[in-house]
Amino acid sequence: MGKAAPDKVKTKAEALDQFKDGSSVMVGGFNKVGVPGTLLRWLSESPAKELTLICNNCSNAEGGIWYPAASMIKAGRIPTVRISYLATNTDLRPMWEAGELELEIIPQGTLAERIRAGAFGIGGFLTKVGIHTQISEGKPIIEVDGEEYFLEKPLKADIALVKATKADKMGNAICHGTSKNFNTIMAPAARFTILEADEIVEVGQLNFDHIDIPSIFVDMVVQSEKGT
Amino acid sequence: MEKEINIREFIAKNVATLLKNGYVVDLGVGMPTLATNYLPDGVTVFIQAENGILGCGPKAEEDEIDPDLIDAGAANIVCLPGGCTFDSAISFGIIRGGHLDATVLGALQVDEKGNLANWYLPGKMLPGPGGAMDLVAGAKKVIIAMEHTTKHGDPKVLKECTLPLTAVNAVDLIVTEMGVIEVTAKGFVLIEQNPEYTLDQIQEATGAKLIISLDLKPMAV
Numbered sequence: 001m002g003k004a005a006p007d008k009v010k011t012k013a014e015a016l017d018q019f020k021d022g023s024s025v026m027v028g029g030f031n032k033v034g035v036p037g038t039l040l041r042w043l044s045e046s047p048a049k050e051l052t053l054i055c056n057n058c059s060n061a062e063g064g065i066w067y068p069a070a071s072m073i074k075a076g077r078i079p080t081v082r083i084s085y086l087a088t089n090t091d092l093r094p095m096w097e098a099g100e101l102e103l104e105i106i107p108q109g110t111l112a113e114r115i116r117a118g119a120f121g122i123g124g125f126l127t128k129v130g131i132h133t134q135i136s137e138g139k140p141i142i143e144v145d146g147e148e149y150f151l152e153k154p155l156k157a158d159i160a161l162v163k164a165t166k167a168d169k170m171g172n173a174i175c176h177g178t179s180k181n182f183n184t185i186m187a188p189a190a191r192f193t194i195l196e197a198d199e200i201v202e203v204g205q206l207n208f209d210h211i212d213i214p215s216i217f218v219d220m221v222v223q224s225e226k227g228t
Numbered sequence: 229m230e231k232e233i234n235i236r237e238f239i240a241k242n243v244a245t246l247l248k249n250g251y252v253v254d255l256g257v258g259m260p261t262l263a264t265n266y267l268p269d270g271v272t273v274f275i276q277a278e279n280g281i282l283g284c285g286p287k288a289e290e291d292e293i294d295p296d297l298i299d300a301g302a303a304n305i306v307c308l309p310g311g312c313t314f315d316s317a318i319s320f321g322i323i324r325g326g327h328l329d330a331t332v333l334g335a336l337q338v339d340e341k342g343n344l345a346n347w348y349l350p351g352k353m354l355p356g357p358g359g360a361m362d363l364v365a366g367a368k369k370v371i372i373a374m375e376h377t378t379k380h381g382d383p384k385v386l387k388e389c390t391l392p393l394t395a396v397n398a399v400d401l402i403v404t405e406m407g408v409i410e411v412t413a414k415g416f417v418l419i420e421q422n423p424e425y426t427l428d429q430i431q432e433a434t435g436a437k438l439i440i441s442l443d444l445k446p447m448a449v
Binding site: 030031032033034056057083084085086087092093096097105106107108109110111112113115116127128129130131132133134135165175176177178179180181182183184185212 | 358
């Protein structure tokens with residue numbers, strides 16, 4: 001790609017321009033690792049509302065990395081949440097039970113695979129996870145070679161906010177340790193993907209054997225701010 | 229067995245005896261993870277954590293903490309030599325694809341059909357499934373580690389679960405402070421007994437009929 005390599009590194013203002021009312025937003029991370037904390041803070045500072053949040057977990061611990069998103073849920077700016085693990089957010093159950101929040105509860109591997117399907121042009125997948133529980137209610141059951149499965153549909157989003165340890169200016173990225181989690185699959189599943197990196201390097205400085213997120217899935221790169 | 233901490237350790241020790249050398253396992257937070265502290269000599273297991281690591285080592289010492297390396301309970305750990313990290317799609321491919329020898333999880337209720345409930349207690353608690361639904365659907369052996377009754381003394385081992393289900397017909401073994409129960413086509417079979425409790429006391433604390441194994445043994449530890 002050489003000299004034609006695009007520079008996708010943008011400013012906070014340019015990132016904020018992408019946050020629109022009514023968007024569905026995927027956010028990477030598992031617990032506190034691989035979470036795009038800077039982008040979450042910027043999202044909460046934007047006026048965007050009527051959002052749908054798609055994530056594995058979203059702790060409401062004050063001062064924690066997820067707190068900007070949790071505050072937006074509490075304030076009614078995110079009326080729909082599609083999520084797997086809820087134990088770390090004590091607002092969700094009461095809000096859901098009171099009808100103040102639309103909650104889609106998704107087994108974690110099903111969340112990952114639905115995102116993968118959405119990312120890669122697959123029209124859903126057949127699974128046994130949660131079969132004959134509330135999770136499979138209303139979904140078609142399909143028998144394959146004598147085994148029962150049910151259909152889970154793909155998940156896509158308008159925007160994906162993902163986190164990497166190191167990225168080059170065109171968006172190739174490395175996610176160290178257990179920070180890959182949902183970042184590698186959410187990046188290709190959105191119409192527009194913003195990647196936040198701890199460190200941004202010149203194109204050509206990353207070893208092409210070790211790329212976790214290929215640049216083709218990344219539309220914008222921003223520098224992670226200290227403290228997130 | 230008055231003190232909760234003793235019960236938890238006792239259950240964890242007994243879970244440890246069920247893990248065979250070379251097993252690849254995914255262990256829930258709490259008692260299941262505690263079990264690795266009590267593996268018998270000569271038994272090594274490989275621990276997968278659903279957040280994307282195979283080869284979870286012990287908790288990281290202060291000077292070896294890597295903030296991007298945690299287990300599913302968010303503890304800072306080290307990755308053992310030969311271990312590897314991967315994304316959630318691969319992690320749940322390992323889980324759903326039947327590549328785990330066993331999983332050990334906690335539960336709110338288990339019934340005699342092997343049905344499990346552990347993700348929602350309406351009006352009180354909504355932990356969500358996290359990886360539990362995937363784990364119990366995919367692992368070759370599903371072991372539940374839990375206290376025999378709720379803190380109010382209500383049975384958790386039941387004829388039929390009353391809470392929203394995590395999985396249907398999925399549980400193989402239940403380890404509690406009172407005994408080890410196998411889920412069979414005929415119902416619950418008590419295969420190990422904690423000698424501190426009589427069979428009557430164990431049955432009394434159970435919400436379904438227990439078949440007593442002809443080969444009933446005292447709990448291993």
